[in-house]
Amino acid sequence: MINLLPSPSARGSLTARASGSVPTAEHALAQSRPHGSSGRLFGRSAELALVDALFAKASARGASLFLTGTAGVGKSALLDAAARRAAQRGFRVVRAAGARFDQNVGFAGLNQILLPLADELGSLPARQAHTLQVILGLSAGEPEEPSAVASAVRGLLSRIGTRSNPLALVIDDYASLDRPSAVVLGTLALHIGTGCVALLAACGREEDLLPGTWTPVHEVPPLDPKSAMELVAEHFPAMTPTVRRRLLTEACGNPLALLELPVPLSLAQQTQRHSLPVVLPLTERLRTIFSERVGALPEATRRLLLLAVLDGSGELHLVPRAGDGPATLAELSPAERAGLVRVDARARRMVFRHPLTRSAVLELSTSAERRWAHRALADVLPEGSEQRALHLARATVGPDDRVAALLHEAAYTALRRGDGAGAVSALLRASELSSSGSARGRILAEAACLSANVTGELRTVRALLDDVMAVDPLGGTSPAAAAAAAGELLHRDGDADGAHRLLVAAIAGHSPRRPAEDVMLGEALHTLLTVCSFSGRPELWHSFDTVLARCGPHAPDPLLPVLRGALGDPAHAALPVLPRLDELISGLHRQTDPARIVRTAAGGAHVDRLPDCHGALLRVVEDGRDGGAVASAIPALLLLADDAYAGGRWDDVIELTDEALDWCATRDYRLQAWPARLLQGLLAAARGDGEAARNIADRLASWGNPRGLGALRVHSSRIKTLSTLGRGDFDSAYRHLTNISPANRPAPHVPHALSLIWDFTEAATRTGHHAEAAAHLAAVRDAGIPSVSPRLAMITQAATALADPHAVDRDLFDEAIATPGAERWPFDLARIRLGYGERLRRVQASVAARPHLEAAHSTFERLGAAPWSARAAGELRASGQAQAPVAPVAGGPVAGGPVAGGPVAGGPVAPLTPQEWQSAQLAATGLTNKQIAAQLFLSHRTVATHLSSAFRKLEIVSRAGLRDALTGLDQHLARPMNGAARSGRITVK
Structure with a gap:
């Protein structure tokens, strides 16, 4: 028979269509690439190295290699790549592929190899040429024995495959070749060394090779x-x-x-807008691969496999009891022999060798068989267990209030152990099994509440609430429905007022009658607390206090009063609740509920307890990545990013906030995106990207202000404050700070006021608001804020020293810097050291200032905090330091290397004094004399004198020439100023 196919690569699909069979898995993989795909391989460097080695060897002397591996592992893709590489090396490439349709056609496979080489038959001895011509149907006669054919093929290939023109035979699906062709090719592989020929073939298993085919074999592994x-x-x-x-x-x-x-x-x-099924469905191609062996099993074995799939635990203690008795365990043997499962009889565990076998078992079962299996498993599970309720629900057809009640209870068991997605799924099924409209509406409202506030399925909430109203119009007034609707309004639209009205109306006068209602009331109160936090308005917090007080000592969640103090107003109400908060945080390693973990950690965010929550928050994030509680995973990422910012792990901040923003966009959690952008804005400000910081700050304000979201206004002002402080614009920084909090005290209900104690003190003292700085710090001490955490104690102590306009209290500064664990807050510590060094240099204690300025400069450089690094470098130069590299500041002066005297454009100049240099450098950034004076602790008249002298020495007449004149200027500073006393107070004259 002559096979005249268009090309070897097309042959497999054409044969399959003609026979009605399905192409091999390897061909399916090759054909599944999208049109225009590069076809590049992933993770196959080891295999490609073997292929290259095969062709390198075959260029001098024949070589062979067989690739084996499970169906779909990518052997055909490797052969495609190998054929391309062989052609690039100068090989003549001939391809063939086995097909089940041709397995009974003698020499059908060999036919594919010989046809492209038919013109070379004339070079063979007459008998060998005739033998191959008969195989090709070019001459009459009966085919010779495979051994004679093999000899003729070897002779042909040895003549064709030469060093100048080597030959590569690439054969796919060797196991599906007709037996005569397989024998000939096996013999060829055994005696491949007679010519410059490479034989590369692929088959499913090494056992598929004919006995005696001694050739190198490599098993292609799954992708890493x-x-x-x-x-x-x-x-x-x-x-x-x-x-x-x-x-x-x-x-x-x-x-x-x-x-x-x-x-x-x-x-x-x-x-991820909709959840994935428990068992993924198979396409026709995958069904062909994974269902074939399952379908060949005895019925009893398939029933046991179905029980094992639906049980899902891998434990074998249930399967025999749910089947026909203990003896049925032996019925798993056929599945074990077929390589589908691995059974450990001693441990009584069974594992499917490939997860998709589970899908195949389900695909081959009928709905009646699945219901039987669920019922059988429910019958052997204990009363009241969550799994029993789930199996009963899946075995039930039509309404059944008893099963619905069991499933409703199971949903809250799942919620308590942290499986929010499982809880929602169980509630939805329980609503389907409920016979009354009111029961269905109540359960659907609970599912909507958990979807909005736990699982992150915000886009399904409106449809669920519509279903609630359709079956029970009164169900929309429950706390569960209000929490769901308010969650959607708040997180998607930022409508704090609308969410607040819904929640207060639903909570007022509600007295829970069932445990589930108590849980839903707690969810409503937590949602109300979130509304108040984003609003930042005292009147909303007062309404929360009223609602919480109405609950009395038996609040639905004892965490709520703790959060009210530590999260709602930590500056004034954190101290009484800190012992309970610390107790809750210490138990987070045992907590399984993601929402509980995140809420507890949020209580610790403003009082410096986040490092102790790190491990638990990571678990929440991983749970969200695995399809769990995404609504908890988003704030968990933000809390981890907040901790990374405080801890100086700034690169982590970008990675964490980017992931959170991706989730916010995917799940429509628009409000949660703004805290992520706050952290990115603070990072941009700290690193000197003023334009990015300003854009983020403006977007925060423009989105939050019309919606009455005071927290976003505070976020915007925080970013602007940090940006202006970095470039030394203390007047602007003071204005931004007073937009956040009054000058004389930390504002109530503004948690971020605790993070701004140093900022406020620095801006106030640099702008002459000494009385305001003193009043602010007195209010901080009166509120007991230094007792909240070591970081706040360090900052308060250093700020108190900085605020004294008459003396430098070195003892206070030194004690602040020596705070145990101060290195955990590198940016805060470096800013304190910078402020300390600046004050010391002001009182001519330059030698004492340098270690603090050097330490600050080193930290700022490591963090990439360019404006602060420039400030520290400028202070070092002014203190007499000969070398102080300055990081360039976005939009700032050219911060080139050491200060040096020497020629500039206008010729030689006299050396600048340290104060002249520093004044000129700041003036080059665009600062006014008043702003420069505030930064250098000088009067604006003194600054004008320094600049006038600098202009004369630099031979320029205006500020416009400062930047160019300073570029490359080499200035050897005047002798170092004498240090002052090593401790105590240094009077400022």
């Missing part, structure tokens, strides 16, 4: 996780990382599975 993630990301760029990780778990590195599993998923599922 990194390569698998890259493959999915390239082909499905819109898919979220969480869904990709789920696919990686299910596919176990199988490239075909990685490319096929997303196909049945909707875009909403791929982007």
Whole structure:
């Protein structure tokens, strides 16, 4: 028979269509690449190295290699790449592929190899040429024995494959070749060394090779996780990382599975707007691969596998009891022999060798079989267990209030152990099983509440609430419905007033009658607390206090009073609740509820307890990445980013906030995006990117102000404060700070006021507001703020020393710097050291100032805090330091190397004094004389004198020439100023 196919690469698909069979998994993988894809391989460097070595050897002497591996692992893709590489090396490439349709056609596979080489038959001896011509159908006669054919093929290939023109035979699906062709090629592989020929073939298992085929074999492994993630990301760029990780778990590195599993998923599922099914569905290609062996099992074995899949635990103690008795465990043997499962009889555990086998078992079962299995499992599970309720619900058809009640209880069991998604799923099924409209409405409202505030399914909340109103119009007034609706209004639209009205109306006069209602009341109160936090308005906080007081000593959640003090007004109300907060934080390692972890950690955010919450918050983030409580994972990321900012891990801040912003965009949590942007704005300000900081600050204000979100106004002012302080504009910084808090005290209900004690003191003292600074610090001490945390004690002590206009209290500064653990807050500590050094240099204690200025400069350089590094470097130069590199400041002066005297454009100049240099450098940034005076602790008249002298020495006539004149200027500073006493108070004259 003559096979005249268009090309070897097309042959597999054409044959399959003609026979009605399905292409091999390897061909499916090759065909599954999107049109225009580069076809590049991921994670196959080791295999490609083996292929290159094969071709290098074959260039001088024949060589062979067989690739084996499970279906879909990518052997065909490797052969494609190998063929391209062989052609690039100058090989003549001939390809062939086995097909089940041709397995009974003698020499069908060999036919594919010989046809492209038919013109070379004339070079063979007549008998060998005739033998191959018969195989090709070019001459009449019966085919010779495989051994004679093999000899003729070897003779042909040895003549064709030469050093100048080597030959590569690339054969796919060797196991599906007809047996005569397989025998000939096996013989060729055994005696490949007679010519410059490379034989590269692929088959499923090494056992598929004919006995006696002694040739190198390499098993192609599954992709490693990194390569698998890259493959999915390239082909499905819109898919979220969480869904990709789920696919990686299910596919176990199988490239075909990685490319096929997303196909049945909707875009909403791929982007996490809808949850994924418990068992992923299979495409036709995957079903062919994974269902074939399952379908060949005895019925009893398949029933046991179905029980094991639906049980999901891997424990075998339930399966025999749910089947026909203890003896049924032996029925798993066929599945074990088929390589589908691995059974450990001693540990009584069973593991599916590939997760997609579970999907195949389910796909091959009927709905009646699945209901039987769920009922059988429920019958052997203990009364009152969560799993029993779930199995009963899946086995039930039609309303059943008893099962609905069991499932409703199971939902809250799942919620307590942190499975918010499982709780919502159970509630939705319980609503379907409820016979009355009021019960259905109540349960749907609870599901909507958890979707908005726990699982992060904000986009489903409105549809659920519409369903509530459809079945029970009165259900929309419950705390659960109010918490759901308020969560949607707040997080999506930022409508704090609308959310507040809904919650207060629903909570007022409500007395819980069931434990679930108590939980929902607690959710409503937590949502109200979030509304008050973002609003920052005293009148909203007063309404919260009224509602909480109405609950009396039996509040639905004892965490609420703690959060009211530590989160609502930490400057004035944190101290009484700190012991209870510390107790709760110490138990976070045992806590499983993500919402509880995040709420507790949020209470510690403004009182410096976040480092102790780090491990628990990471667990919440990982849970969200795995498809769990995303609504908790977003604030968990932000709390971790807040801790990273305080701890000087600024690169982590960008990574964490970017991930949070991705989730906010995917899940429509628009309000939560703004705290992430606050941290990015603070980082931009600290690093000198003034334009980015200003843009973020303006966006915060423009979104928050019309909605009455005071917290966003505070965020905007914080960013502007830090940016102006960095460039020495203390007047502007003071104005921004007084927009946050009154000058004489930290404002109530403004938690961020605790972070601004040093900022306020520095801005006030540099602008002559000494009385305001003293009053502010007195209020801080009176409120007991230094007792809240060591960091706040350090800052308060240093700020008190900085605020004294008459003396430098070195004892206070030194004690602040010596605070145990001060290095945990590097930016705060460096700013204190900078302020200390500036004050010492002002009183001519330059030698004593330098260690503090050097330490500050080093920290600022490490953090990339360019404006602060420039300030520290300028102070070092002014103190007489000969060398002080200055990091360039965005929009600031050219901060080039050491200060030096020497020629500039106008010729030689006299050396500048330290004060002249520093005044000129600040003037070059655009600061006014008054602003320069505030930064250098001088009068504006003195600054004018220094600048006039600098202009004369630099031979310029205006500020416009300062930047160019200072560039490259080499200035050897005057002799160092004498240090003052090493301790005590130094009087400022």
